Structure formats: C-alpha cells, structure tokens
Amino acid sequence: MAKIRGAVVVDVEACKGCSVCVVACPSQVLDLAKEVNGKGYNYSYMKNPEACIGCENCAIVCPDGVITVYKVKVA
Amino acid sequence: MEKELRLMKGNEAVAEAAIRSGADAYFGYPITPQSEVLEHLMLEKPHERTGMVVLQAESEVSAINMVYGAAGCGRMVMTSSSSPGISLKQEGISYIAGAELPCLILNVVRGGPGLGTIQPAQSDYFQSTKGGGHGDYRLIVLAPASVQEMYDFVELGFNLAFKYRNPVMIQSDGIIGQMMEKLEIGPQKQRRSAEEIAKQCPWATVGKPENRERNIITSLDLVSARQEQHNHKLQAKYKEIQEKEVRYELINCDDAEYIIVSYGSSARLSMKAMDILRAKGVKVGILRLITLFPYPTKIIQELTPKVKGFLAVEMSCGQMVEDLRLAVEFKKPVEHFGRVGGMVPSPEEIVEALEQKIIGG
Amino acid sequence: MAEITLKDIIKEENLVYKRSKIMTNKTLSYCPGCGHGTAHQIIAHTIQDMGIQEQTIGVSPVGCSVLMYDFLDLDIQQAAHGRAPAVATAIKRLMPDKFVFTYQGDGDLAAIGTAETIHACNRGENITIVFINNGIYGMTGGQMAPTTLAGMPTSTSPYGRDTSMMGNPLKITELLAMLPGTYYVTRQAVHTPRAVRQTKKAIRKAFENQKLNRGVSFVEIVSNCNSGWKLPPVKANEWMVENMFPFYPLGDMKVDGELVNK
Ligand SMILES: Cc1ncc(C[n+]2csc(CCOP(=O)(O)OP(=O)(O)O)c2C)c(N)n1
Numbered sequence: 101m102a103k104i105r106g107a108v109v110v111d112v113e114a115c116k117g118c119s120v121c122v123v124a125c126p127s128q129v130l131d132l133a134k135e136v137n138g139k140g141y142n143y144s145y146m147k148n149p150e151a152c153i154g155c156e157n158c159a160i161v162c163p164d165g166v167i168t169v170y171k172v173k174v175a
Numbered sequence: 176m177e178k179e180l181r182l183m184k185g186n187e188a189v190a191e192a193a194i195r196s197g198a199d200a201y202f203g204y205p206i207t208p209q210s211e212v213l214e215h216l217m218l219e220k221p222h223e224r225t226g227m228v229v230l231q232a233e234s235e236v237s238a239i240n241m242v243y244g245a246a247g248c249g250r251m252v253m254t255s256s257s258s259p260g261i262s263l264k265q266e267g268i269s270y271i272a273g274a275e276l277p278c279l280i281l282n283v284v285r286g287g288p289g290l291g292t293i294q295p296a297q298s299d300y301f302q303s304t305k306g307g308g309h310g311d312y313r314l315i316v317l318a319p320a321s322v323q324e325m326y327d328f329v330e331l332g333f334n335l336a337f338k339y340r341n342p343v344m345i346q347s348d349g350i351i352g353q354m355m356e357k358l359e360i361g362p363q364k365q366r367r368s369a370e371e372i373a374k375q376c377p378w379a380t381v382g383k384p385e386n387r388e389r390n391i392i393t394s395l396d397l398v399s400a401r402q403e404q405h406n407h408k409l410q411a412k413y414k415e416i417q418e419k420e421v422r423y424e425l426i427n428c429d430d431a432e433y434i435i436v437s438y439g440s441s442a443r444l445s446m447k448a449m450d451i452l453r454a455k456g457v458k459v460g461i462l463r464l465i466t467l468f469p470y471p472t473k474i475i476q477e478l479t480p481k482v483k484g485f486l487a488v489e490m491s492c493g494q495m496v497e498d499l500r501l502a503v504e505f506k507k508p509v510e511h512f513g514r515v516g517g518m519v520p521s522p523e524e525i526v527e528a529l530e531q532k533i534i535g536g
Numbered sequence: 537m538a539e540i541t542l543k544d545i546i547k548e549e550n551l552v553y554k555r556s557k558i559m560t561n562k563t564l565s566y567c568p569g570c571g572h573g574t575a576h577q578i579i580a581h582t583i584q585d586m587g588i589q590e591q592t593i594g595v596s597p598v599g600c601s602v603l604m605y606d607f608l609d610l611d612i613q614q615a616a617h618g619r620a621p622a623v624a625t626a627i628k629r630l631m632p633d634k635f636v637f638t639y640q641g642d643g644d645l646a647a648i649g650t651a652e653t654i655h656a657c658n659r660g661e662n663i664t665i666v667f668i669n670n671g672i673y674g675m676t677g678g679q680m681a682p683t684t685l686a687g688m689p690t691s692t693s694p695y696g697r698d699t700s701m702m703g704n705p706l707k708i709t710e711l712l713a714m715l716p717g718t719y720y721v722t723r724q725a726v727h728t729p730r731a732v733r734q735t736k737k738a739i740r741k742a743f744e745n746q747k748l749n750r751g752v753s754f755v756e757i758v759s760n761c762n763s764g765w766k767l768p769p770v771k772a773n774e775w776m777v778e779n780m781f782p783f784y785p786l787g788d789m790k791v792d793g794e795l796v797n798k
Pocket residue numbers: 598599600601617640641642643644645668670672673674675676681761
C-alpha cells in the first residue's frame with residue numbers, strides 16, 4: 101500500500117515560537133525547541149519527523165509563513 | 176481659434192473648467208455657497224462627455240479621502256466645499272500633503288466660526304495658508320477675483336499640483352462663487368490615458384508589474400530620522416514654491432503713496448475705493464494677491480520704502496494682515512480693515528478706513 | 537522499500553507548500569501567533585493563485601496592520617484611520633478593471649470609519665473588504681473597541697465592558713449584510729487549518745466576485761489579539777472559540793446577493 105511521508109522545514113530565524121503549528125499538527129510531529137533563535141524565540145522543529153504526513157496544516161496556520169512542506173508517496 | 180464666451184456663476188465655471196481641463200474625478204458633498212459645483216457637474220454628465228468620475232460622497236471626510244485614493248493613482252482629482260466642510264477635510268489634506276499627492280481643493284469661504292453664516296467671508300486665510308491640519312505642511316493657495324479666474328485657476332491649480340506633487344487650494348468666497356460674469360472658456364482637453372498617467376506619475380499605485388518595485392502611498396514613517404528627512408524635503412519644496420510661484424497684480428502702484436493689499440472680492444471692492452480716492456487726489460495703489468501662499472513678501476519689501484503706509488482689506492478680523500506686517504517689518508504703518516460674519520465692506524468704508532487709519536494716523 | 541531519509545523528502549520536486557511570493561521578505565511586525573499574519577498569508581496566496589498581482593491595489597488601515605504595504609508585494613495605499621473604504625471607492629471607480637481591497641481592523645472599520653464602511657457598502661462599490669475583528673484596539677495597547685464583548689476587560693474598560701455605560705458590542709457585519717449593496721458577506725476565522733482553508737475559499741470568492749461587478753464582498757475574520765487579551769497565542773485562540781464565536785458565529789451571511797437563512 102502506498103504510504104505518505106512528509107517533512108517540513110522551519111525557517112528557524114524567522115519563527116516566533118507561537119506554537120500555533122504545534123497544536124495544529126494531527127500527528128504530533130512538531131514541538132518548540134529548548135534552544136532559542138537569534139530573536140530569543142523557542143523555535144518550532146520536527147521532534148517526531150517519521151510521523152509527518154505532509155498535510156500542510158502547520159504551514160497554513162503559521163502567521164509568519166515560515167514553514168515549507170514536502171511530501172512523497174512511498175511504496 | 177474661435178473664442179467661446181459664456182455667462183456663468185463662479186462655481187459653475189469651476190465645474191466646467193474641471194471637465195474641460197481633462198480632470199479624471201471630482202468628489203464632493205453639498206454645502207452653501209458652493210453646491211453649484213457638484214450640481215453643474217451632475218447636470219453636464221461628464222461621465223459621458225469625458226469619462227470623468229463624479230460622486231457625491233457621504234461627507235467631506237469621505238470626499239477628501241476619495242481624493243487621496245484617486246490622487247494616489249496619479250489621477251487629476253478635485254473636491255470643493257465651503258468653510259465648515261473644509262474644516263472636516265483637514266485630516267485628509269494633511270495626509271495628502273504628507274504623502275505628496277497632487278490634487279485641487281476649492282474653498283468657497285463663508286463666515287464662521289462654527290456654522291457661522293452662509294454669507295461670504297475671507298476668514299479661512301489662516302487655515303488655507305498656515306497648514307490647516309496637523310503637521311508642518313503648506314498648500315499652494317490661489318485667490319481668484321473673477322469668474323474668469325475661477326475658471327482659469329482650475330487648470331493652473333492642477334498644473335501646480337502635479338509640478339510639485341502638492342495639494343493646491345483655490346480660496347474663493349461666496350461672492351465670487353455666486354456671481355455671474357462673462358468668461359472665456361477653453362477647448363476640451365483629452366483626459367490622459369492610463370499609459371500617459373503611468374509615465375507621468377511613476378509613483379502611482381496602478382498595479383505592480385513584475386519589472387518595478389511596488390508603489391506605496393503613505394504619510395507614515397515610524398523611523399524618526401527618516402521622518403525628519405521627509406519633513407526637510409517638504410520644506411525645501413515649499414521654499415522652491417516661495418521662490419518660483421508668487422503671483423500678484425499691481426494696480427496703480429507706480430506713483431502710489433498708499434497701498435491697499437487685498438485679494439478676491441475684497442480686492443474688487445478696494446478697486447472702487449481706489450477710484451474714489453484717486454478722484455480726490457489721493458495716490459492709492461492696490462497690490463492684489465493672486466497666491467496667498469506663497470505670499471508676495473519680496474514685492475512688499477520693494478514697495479515699503481516708496482510708500483507712506485499699507486492697508487490690508489480682507490473680510491476677516493485680521494488674518495492676512497499678519498503676513499503683511501511681517502513683510503513690512505514695522506518700517507511703515509500697516510493697518511487692517513475688514514467686515515466679518517458675512518458682511519461685505521462698501522468702497523466708502525474702505526475709503527474711510529484708509530483716510531482715518533493711515534492718512535490721518 | 538529501504539529507509540527513506542529526510543533528505544529524500546526535502547527536494548524541490550516534493551514541495552507542496554511554501555510561503556507565497558506575494559509576501560515580501562520583511563519580518564511581519566505582528567506579535568507571535570497573531571491572526572493578522574495568517575490573514576496576510578491567505579491574501580498573498582489568493583492573489584498569487586489568481587495571478588493578479590499586477591491588477592491589484594490594496595488599501596491598508598490605521599491599526600496593527602498599518603504596515604501591510606511592507607509585507608505584501610503590491611501597490612498599496614495607506615489610508616487615514618477608518619477611511620479605507622472611501623480611498624478604495626475612488627481607486628476602483630477610476631480603474632474599474634483592477635482588483636481593489638481594503639484590510640481593516642474593528643476600530644478602523646466599525647468605530648471611526650463606520651460612515652465610510654456603511655456608505656461604501658450601500659453604494660455597492662465593487663471592492664473586497666477584509667475585516668479583522670479582534671474585539672480590541674491592538675495597536676494602541678488594548679483599549680475597548682466597538683466589538684469588545686460585554687464584560688470583557690480592556691485597558692479602557694478595566695472592570696469589563698459595562699454595556700449600560702459603554703454600549704453594546706456592534707455586529708457590524710450583520711448590519712452590512714442587510715444592505716442591498718453587499719453581494720457576499722461572510723464571517724470566518726484563521727485559528728485552525730480547517731478555518732484557514734475556509735477563509736481562503738472565502739477570500740478567493742471575494743476577489744473573484746469583483747469580475748461580476750455586483751457590489752461589495754465582505755470577509756470578516758474573527759481573530760485573536762494575544763497582547764491585548766493578555767494571553768499566550770494558543771490560549772488566546774481557545775478563549776476566542778469559547779467567548780468570541782458564540783457572539784460572532786462563523787459562516788456565510790449573504791452569498792451571491794442572497795441572505796443566508798439560518
Ligand atoms: C484619527 C486617529 N485617531 C486615533 C488614532 C489612534 N489609533 C491608532 S490604531 C487605533 C485602533 C486600531 O484598532 P483596530 O482598528 O481594531 O486595529 P487592530 O490594531 O486591533 O488590528 C487607534 C485608535 C489614529 N491613528 N488616528
């Protein structure tokens with residue numbers, strides 16, 4: 101059966117750490133990092149990358165538009 | 176070319192001039208004594224004649240912001256009102272000045288303060304020439320004294336507005352707006368095409384093509400150093416206007432011992448007073464202001480050593496006279512005469528004022 | 537199949553979503569999690585999808601979104617507080633073939649600009665109005681707005697909005713739907729992926745409608761103001777669902793010129 105795998109890239113320096121993406125993810129992929137970016141925000145990152153299905157939910161709710169989403173079908 | 180003569184009210188002349196000069200839009204709100212501008216425009220169907228947009232707004236506030244929107248698109252746009260309405264427009268005028276947009280505003284002045292009267296006055300001089308709204312800015316202010324000038328100053332006003340990217344005001348009054356005179360009207364000019372506008376106004380918001388930076392119309396800059404720079408740029412522009420755009424008329428000033436400084440309908444009444452005084456052997460001349468800003472300071476400074484005194488005649492409690500005093504620098508007597516509240520001075524009163532305040536004084 | 541690595545997935549050909557190219561590179565001035573940003577992204581994507589960058593002129597308000605012209609790569613005019621509908625009226629009347637939209641907060645649109653809003657809608661100007669209702673004056677530091685809920689504390693109603701003294705929250709969108717000049721009136725939100733997808737459809741429709749020349753298309757977005765509400769972003773969204781949505785229910789009010797009966 102074809103399986104979907106996704107991945108996101110967060111523009112770490114542009115992330116404001118609002119965590120709206122974290123709660124929007126249906127697969128609990130994202131979390132805020134313990135570390136902060138140059139502006140002092142705990143940025144969003146894929147804590148659980150294997151679970152990502154590339155649904156774009158996180159990206160479309162991100163107010164700052166800093167998430168890019170990729171998706172592949174794997175056999 | 177054949178001259179076309181018409182008999183028209185001053186306000187109607189403005190409307191006709193707007194259509195014939197190829198204006199793109201007019202936005203206004205009724206108020207006495209200038210409602211004929213919008214009425215005449217609606218009657219003339221400019222949307223059919225030239226494609227000009229004419230719209231009655233819900234308020235003067237809205238009308239002036241429509242002017243902002245149209246001017247931001249590089250369009251030739253005007254509005255008109257009378258004193259209380261012009262007060263409402265001040266917010267928009269300040270934004271237009273700050274954003275450096277060209278537009279034309281007609282004020283057919285009536286007596287104030289407040290709702291005042293619907294009768295003619297010239298008591299908005301401070302408001303027109305000193306800024307009017309908030310912030311450091313100036314309008315170019317033209318003062319017509321005839322129906323012909325009401326007509327002519329529309330195109331002149333638009334030309335100055337675009338030359339300096341600055342709002343221009345025609346400050347008229349209820350007499351000039353309402354009176355009928357014969358005037359010569361010009362041919363119908365073509366409105367500029369969208370391409371011509373984009374070329375003439377590369378700053379205009381007409382939609383951002385791939386190959387240029389986006390255009391932004393704004394008066395905001397939160398960076399103080401840049402806002403200061405912007406202010407300095409505006410001031411440099413006003414200085415250039417003061418150097419290049421002063422307009423006035425000297426009448427019988429060559430041998431004059433006394434000079435009446437006046438504008439608009441007051442200047443016309445002063446002409447009659449001058450005739451009476453000249454008949455009595457008093458050498459009186461008139462300096463008629465055509466631009467209220469820029470003020471003709473230089474010519475006043477040239478006249479000052481040659482004369483015995485100045486009388487400012489204006490339908491206010493003494494506004495323009497302040498600029499006259501600044502120009503004369505206390506070197507000669509300067510007095511003021513005016514009637515207010517919609518009262519119009521008679522030539523005899525002006526004669527008496529000059530005799531008592533200057534000659535006898 | 538063998539293990540697939542992130543490297544295999546993160547490739548240009550697998551790209552499914554990225555920030556719209558109608559957004560500039562400037563960092564948005566909005567607070568973390570603010571719905572203004574999400575609304576901007578939606579507008580940018582819509583204009584990109586429709587391919588109308590060159591035909592679009594925006595009007596920004598006075599409010600937190602005053603600097604919209606820094607963030608959207610479009611020709612934009614910044615209007616005085618509340619006057620955006622008048623400014624947009626003129627732009628559209630002079631260039632009827634262009635897409636013209638205003639973007640306004642609740643103080644801008646429903647308090648100081650009430651007259652401009654109602655009359656632009658009543659004249660049926662062929663424009664799109666995007667209305668961000670966060671129930672507060674965000675920019676000036678959280679004062680009471682016309683839309684502030686009854687009992688809701690703000691800096692100028694510190695003990696909560698007392699409606700007997702301060703008036704009732706204004707449902708201006710319901711009011712506008714009653715006017716014959718509005719063609720499409722809807723209330724949306726941007727706090728969840730589902731809401732964002734709905735709003736994107738609404739914004740698209742609101743822009744597409746301009747081709748029909750039938751009047752105003754009005755999209756209210758009930759949004760958060762984390763700073764004004766003094767809540768962290770996710771909590772603010774929860775508060776919004778619990779408190780704002782019951783009073784400002786989401787959904788279409790008028791579609792294709794017809795009131796939606798509910
Ligand atoms: C004439 C005028 N009055 C008041 C202000 C101050 N002011 C700036 S923004 C604002 C309120 C904005 O609130 P809203 O429209 O709800 O936008 P938000 O910031 O919440 O998005 C006020 C009162 C102003 N700039 N101009």
